[in-house]
């Protein structure tokens with residue numbers, strides 16, 4: 001008798017593991033200088049402040065903190081998220097906010113609640129890999145949108161909506177991962193105009209906005225009230241407080257969608273950790289985040305400037321790279337003939353890591369692109385990392401001349 005074959009979900013089987021995860025294993029070797037992961041600098045975490053917040057919660061509300069809580073989130077954390085959104089010029093009430101375990105869970109829940117297999121989802125090209133994974137496990141078809149140095153091109157969005165009849169568009173308008181690009185206000189307005197004329201959901205991912213190096217606060221596209229029945233804005237404390245705490249949120253003004261996302265969350269996770277939410281909410285209520293973030297922004301900016309300055313001396317002639325106004329990433333393109341996926345193994349052997357660009361693309365991957373995180377290494381280590389990279393690129397002599 002032929003044994004019965006057990007099978008797994010074929011959409012899940014078709015999704016590749018994020019190649020960055022594998023690089024993390026190499027990056028765990030302390031002798032390697034890694035520009036790969038998008039990890040906040042651990043030495044800048046407010047460990048004492050957060051420990052005090054947890055201690056306060058256990059001392060004043062211990063049994064509640066240790067109990068099951070509501071699926072939508074603890075009222076204090078929903079209030080805190082709504083306040084943060086209002087500070088970013090987004091009208092929001094606690095009732096419109098659902099707390100999530102990081103924005104990655106938000107992406108997964110939104111994908112489950114919105115998508116049927118075969119639905120088309122438009123994405124920037126390149127874009128954040130784990131969002132692609134969250135969407136792909138639902139069996140959607142991903143279509144690439146054209147962008148330029150100011151981000152997504154509104155005409156390209158309009159044409160893609162016309163051509164593909166998509167269910168949703170996924171955007172990271174501020175300090176995009178991986179390109180570091182921020183869409184200017186005029187472009188956001190044009191994109192809102194296109195979406196207001198459509199029935200397409202906007203999934204707007206905004207984890208980096210507060211890591212800005214200027215006073216320019218860029219309002220999320222979802223703030224446009226015309227999009228209230230079709231916008232989902234995801235936020236997170238991961239990049240500004242701690243990714244280990246795992247607290248994020250979804251702002252969803254549409255009641256039916258919010259309710260369905262809630263059902264999806266109940267089915268997958270019941271709730272977000274009660275104690276983590278209460279501690280995070282207490283921290284936010286007792287700290288001025290502008291003051292908390294000022295030294296972090298200053299240090300990240302110094303690290304970014306060092307990385308850009310050093311890279312400009314060692315990237316081969318004909319390379320291009322951006323100088324981001326915030327966030328965590330510098331994105332570069334090497335001249336014709338380079339293959340960053342092949343080169344990364346040589347780089348690892350030389351003791352330095354970056355992330356090759358191709359896996360961030362859903363179409364026409366550019367083998368010459370690569371992403372550097374500038375936040376994880378101090379200025380000296382950044383210099384040493386770029387020196388190691390120069391050896392791999394064969395440009396050490398340029399460095400020697402400029403020294």
Ligand SMILES: Cc1ncc(COP(=O)(O)O)c(C=O)c1O
Nearest residue numbers: 038102103104128177236238248
């Ligand atoms: C664009 C983007 N969205 C979402 C996330 C997930 O963040 P978290 O789940 O820690 O909030 C990341 C993490 O790197 C990201 O870069």
